Amino acid sequence: MSSSLIDRARSVMPGGVNSPVRSYRAVGGEPVFIKRANGSKIYDVEDREYIDYVCSWGPMILGHNNKKIAESVKKAVDYGLSFGAPTEKEVIMAELITSMVPGIDMIRMVNSGTEAVMSALRLARAFTEKSKIIKFDGCYHGHCDSMLVKAGSGALTLSHPDSLGVTGEFARNTLIADYNDIESVRRLFAENKGEIAAVILEPVAANMGVVPPRDNFLAGLRALCDENGALLIFDEVITGFRLCPGGAQEYFDVRADIVTFGKIIGGGMPVGAYGGRKEIMELVSPLGGVYQAGTLSGNPIAMAAGIAQLTELKENKDIYLRIDRMAESLEKGFKRMAKELELTLTVNRVGSLLCVFFTKEAVTDFKTAKSSNTKLYAKFFKHMLDNGIHMAPAQFEAMFVSDAHTEEDIEKTLEKAEKSLREMK
Template identity: 50%
Template sequence: MFDESKKLFEEAKKYIVGGVNSPVRAFKSVGIDPIFIKNAKGAYLYSEDDRQFIDYVSSFGPNILGHANNTIVNKVKAALENGFTYGACTKAEVDLAKRIVETFDSVELTRFVNSGTEAVMSAIRLARGFTQRENCLKFKGCYHGHYDGMLVGAGSGAATFGVPTSKGVIEDIAKHTLICEYNDFDAVKKIFQDYGHTIACVIVEPIAANMGVVLPKPGFLQFLRDITYQYNSLLIFDEVITGFRACYGGIQTLENIKPDLTILGKIIGGGFPLAMYGGNRDIMSLVSPEGPVYQAGTLSGNPIAVQAGIATLDMLKNTNPYNQLKLNTQILVSRTMGLANTYDIPLSENSFGSCFTFFFTENKPTNYPEVLKSNERLFKNFFLGMIKRGIYFAPSQFEANFLSTAHTKKDIEITINAAEEIFKELKDAKFIV
């Protein structure tokens, strides 16, 4: 089906490490070569093999208005005529920052950067500079980019310092990251009892979306807010994925919780490389040139990305598509779950707003170990069956999927019908591959 993509992948491996520029694109967990995309429009991707796909990856989140939205395209075209990058200040970056500050009660000052990883790295440095403490607490399964201090796993014991999970991350860096299970109140309490005076910050995805979607237990986010207040640590919400996904704002808006620092990305750049960290004035004023915490970037606040972000946020605010996005997601998820039950396929789901993950396990996962109980072989069959039928899901059991305003009821119906065909095949054959 994908002869042209296969040829391109073989060529890519001669010049690009692994043939890809980000690991999940290698499609290793689903056992096929990557599909090379030629162009996209609305809810659809078109491959170099001249295949059309209904796209639920949405570039892993930013394309909430669909691919190549005409309003964003026109805004970017106009910006391109004025030059691509200046290494200087622009009115547009002020306009975007103003929109973000007006949206988030927790954010008084912002700093734009180019990626979520860069924003995380800068926010944690800032938290350490503000608190004069060294350690950071993160949660298993929450991904915060490839910054050295976040590429860590748990050591032995219930409450331990991190150990490197990637070559090139030295132990002296990893040991300053503490690890807990997501949603584990008791483990967080124990870590703070033992190390609270050393913890600069807690960083968390308020809804985890990088081990697949995993929802916080009731009260968990407020518990993190309370315990960080108690120990004079900072709370960082990584809303790179969740920001502007479930409402105009982030999960902190829905939950009425004010973190000390917020990280945004993806949607605020309208599909262009753009991210931000921000917080209250006292903390953010420590960032250079106002204070001693250094961070800089030639392309930060790039005028093209900023204009795409302005166009995206303005459309989201003016059209308020969130109720319809949530309804469409619920229809897709609930009917697919009903079909899985009909055909005795072990399936659960977690979803919020327009974001969802199907887990091939009977129980809804609430943390990373429970996510790992998913049947990856069943997922692989599901993914390959969908690709065969022209439906593009994330190529890993441990990723989120997304709806956009461009998805139609017909797209959703086609997807549900394809799921039924696959579940029937799985029931009849148990495993196809």
């Protein structure tokens, strides 16, 4: 049935999907169409069961179809789907986020991570009255024009658009540095004195696989921003509420000026947010001159899902111990297998984010991440899928562990991984 759906889908949607990675272009083969999900499992249209490590690309930290979230959403639906007027739920959501994340006095809800980043950049430019933004090669910040830019092979200052349709004008103000290379950032500040509005990054790079920040990298960025009157933007669309309740700021003890969120704060609904200190956020309309609005922003159904999820995370901090422990078991299992089967595997993990690279190099930056043999990853992915394990259909993504994953799931995953890797040899 998946195959008849993909034919229909391809005739009415580009590539048959609403987001490119779902098409399996990176790994080959036909995408599986999903009908339902529960706990740690997803089920395709033929009712085949998979242990799921995509978790909707991050939001489902409590697992699929969490009872408290589902009940909260059902209750909200009875009250009406959207009002376009202030609601108590938006206040509760803002109070939750500002109480859990350090350094955020005010927050503005939007509808996606892309929107959050786009708005945060506009705000940083307005606050600093500067125009250039430093981003890192291999960090993904959504699909707004100015962020679809990265360096052409090693050229740090000559920015090239990364997507057709992004013009040079959009690319010009986006400067590209190398993740985990503080000198590349220092150079850009020196070459663009007084022009840098902000440095934006994923504090843990989770869109090049999973690459943790080197010791002092984040603190180094903080210092460079302070020295140069630029803002530090942590894009926590993935890491927010994933590493710990306070996100990367708390986890690494480094403060950002603006933080963007998405994924987890929506509990599975389309939500994003950006927040920061009062003096910065007061520039946002209607208080200040930075215009940003949204017909469905703060939507009551989305808020109901997000509030239920964040409340669980706030009240049950042991969730983080559990998901980190499960991810650690996976990490250890993969590493043991690599040794026993004499495979060139590298496993990176930060908390419950995990990635298996097919390289013998330690993956510490984008260059070493790219040394992974993506053909082998594609093969691994297919074997795992055939064995009932759903991993990201692309190498440069994270595996997400949720609180619904059990020790039994982890054991089964490792058993299937070993079988897959043996068959691949």
